[in-house]
Amino acid sequence: MGASKTHIFNYSQNTLAVMAKVLAHPARIAILEHIHKHESCMCNDLVGITGLSQPTISQHLTEIKKVGLLKASFIGKNLFYSLNQEKWIALQIPFNTLFTKLNKTPNKTTNEN
Amino acid sequence: MGASKTHIFNYSQNTLAVMAKVLAHPARIAILEHIHKHESCMCNDLVGITGLSQPTISQHLTEIKKVGLLKASFIGKNLFYSLNQEKWIALQIPFNTLFTKLNKTPNKTTNEN
DNA sequence: CAAAACCATTGTAATATTGCAATATTAAAA
DNA sequence: TTTTAATATTGCAATATTACAATGGTTTTG
Numbered sequence: 001m002g003a004s005k006t007h008i009f010n011y012s013q014n015t016l017a018v019m020a021k022v023l024a025h026p027a028r029i030a031i032l033e034h035i036h037k038h039e040s041c042m043c044n045d046l047v048g049i050t051g052l053s054q055p056t057i058s059q060h061l062t063e064i065k066k067v068g069l070l071k072a073s074f075i076g077k078n079l080f081y082s083l084n085q086e087k088w089i090a091l092q093i094p095f096n097t098l099f100t101k102l103n104k105t106p107n108k109t110t111n112e113n
Numbered sequence: 114m115g116a117s118k119t120h121i122f123n124y125s126q127n128t129l130a131v132m133a134k135v136l137a138h139p140a141r142i143a144i145l146e147h148i149h150k151h152e153s154c155m156c157n158d159l160v161g162i163t164g165l166s167q168p169t170i171s172q173h174l175t176e177i178k179k180v181g182l183l184k185a186s187f188i189g190k191n192l193f194y195s196l197n198q199e200k201w202i203a204l205q206i207p208f209n210t211l212f213t214k215l216n217k218t219p220n221k222t223t224n225e226n
Numbered sequence: 227c228a229a230a231a232c233c234a235t236t237g238t239a240a241t242a243t244t245g246c247a248a249t250a251t252t253a254a255a256a
Numbered sequence: 257t258t259t260t261a262a263t264a265t266t267g268c269a270a271t272a273t274t275a276c277a278a279t280g281g282t283t284t285t286g
Contacts, residue, residue, distance in 0.1 A: 003241055004274065008164055009139035016142055023133035025244085026122035029211065033126075036215045044262060051121055056245050058264055063243095078254095079263075083215060092212045098142065099205045102149045102196060116271055117244065138274085157232060166276050171234060173274090191283095192233075 016094040022067050027052060027060050032069070036083050043081055067091075129207040135180050140165060141173050145182070148196055155191050180204075 006014050022028055027050060034049060035041050046057045061081065064070050068087045072079055119127050135141060140163060147162060148154050159170045174194065177183050181200045186193055 004138060004140070005165065006139060009143055013139040013142045013146075017137055017139040020133045020136035023208075023211075024130055024137045025117060026119060026126040026130040027117075027244090029126045029129055030122055032215060033211075042262080052118065052244095053246050054263070055247080055265080059244080062264085078261095085216075088212075088215055095136075095208055095212075098136075098146075099201075099208075102145060102201055103198075105152075140274090155232080165274095167233070168235080168277080169275050175234085176273095 012094060012097075016098060019067060019091050019094060022064060022069065025060070027056075028064055031057070031060055031064065032083065035070070035081055039082060041081060042078050125207060125210075129211060132180065132204050132207060135177060135182065138173070140169075141177055144170070144173055144177065145196065148183070148194055152195060154194060156194055 004017075006017075009017075030050060031046055034046060038045075043057060043061060044054065046052075046061075047054050050057065052060075061070065065072075069084055069091070070081050071084045072081055117130075119130075122130075143163060144159055147159060151158075156170060156174060157167065159165075159174075160167045163170065165173075174183065178185075182197055182204070183194050184197045186195065
């Protein structure tokens, strides 16, 4: 069937899965790291750095943009991408929520999810 | 071409991507939450809870097992899965490393990745 | 032993993802 | 206005993922 049955699951589960998917490719992690390290980047840089083709990089950037993690702005004449810090912080919340929840021994007396 | 060019990227990037991929499906998040909440589970429970078929659940469990997040043990006569707490804690490290690294304004004087 | 319960595996189909060549598109420079 | 550059989009091919029916292997019950 191929398509995930997202309707079965709750909002938190689906949201976290979407965020995780963005981090689920090493190129996108490398892109995020590079963009942050250089504060921003003219994204043909990424082609040279990764060795991936320009359309492939563009595609990965689109995936990262889709969840709002990138800000685009002109510096002088060129378009630069930079990390949307607010979104980056926000992204950590569902991860940390799950991390914390599953760290502790569950309390049987409290409610269900 | 369809296959990720993992050789282009470094160990941390590939490792994090693999971990993220495990969390990149709501069913696997639901499974992890359920297993933790009930300490362990007889995994036909998950079929009833999610509405996914038994082979699909089994497949997702295999994915989670592959990264070592599950421990299997017999309780009485039945096979129960439980969360490998050590692995769960360990999984958080690369995520938090990336989270923290990209939180701060990068220090231009320090070294490259 | 036969039936039932549970789970894994296999086979198959549908859809998604990854990647690149070719081709737009857009904006600055000549 | 043409050329150049940077990036986006389209089209296609290869591979991966998701899902389930059918089947197989175990173990427990009857």
